[in-house]
Amino acid sequence: MEIITGVERRRRWRAEEKLRVLAEAAQPGARTSEVARRHDISGGLLWYWRRQLRQGRLSVTDPREPVFLPLQVSDAVPPGPGASAGATDPRIEIALPDGTLVRVGADVDAAALRRVLSVLRR
Missing domain, CATH: 1.10.10 (Arc Repressor Mutant, subunit A)
Incomplete structure (x- = not known):
C-alpha cells in the first residue's frame, strides 16, 4: 500500500x-x-x-537518474605540455563514454566544472 x-x-x-x-x-x-x-x-x-x-524512450538509464561510471585513481601523473618531467601537476581527468576527455586542474571551481559537464551531456 x-x-x-x-x-x-x-x-x-x-x-x-x-x-x-x-x-x-x-x-x-x-x-x-x-x-x-x-x-x-x-x-x-x-x-x-x-x-x-x-520507441526506445524507456530504458533503465533514465536521463533524470544519476549514472555511476567507473573511476580510476592514480598517483602517477604524466607531465603535460611544457611541464618538466619531475613536476607534479595535480589534475582531474574525466573520460566520457563518447571518447571526450576533460582535463582540469585540481583547483578548478566546482561551479565551472559543472557548467562544462552539463554542456557536454547535451
Whole structure:
C-alpha cells in the first residue's frame, strides 16, 4: 500500500519499476487489466509505457537518474605540455563514454566544472 500525502498526487515511477511491471504484463497468459489493477494503475498507462519501450524512450538509464561510471585513481601523473618531467601537476581527468576527455586542474571551481559537464551531456 502506498500513501500519498501533500500536494503531489501522482506517483513517480522509476524506469526499473516500469520495466518490471511491463515484464509482468508480458508473461504468457497475463492480462493487462489484471496487472494494472494489481499495481493500482490504469490500463492506459501500461499501454503508454509499452509504447515508450517500443520507441526506445524507456530504458533503465533514465536521463533524470544519476549514472555511476567507473573511476580510476592514480598517483602517477604524466607531465603535460611544457611541464618538466619531475613536476607534479595535480589534475582531474574525466573520460566520457563518447571518447571526450576533460582535463582540469585540481583547483578548478566546482561551479565551472559543472557548467562544462552539463554542456557536454547535451
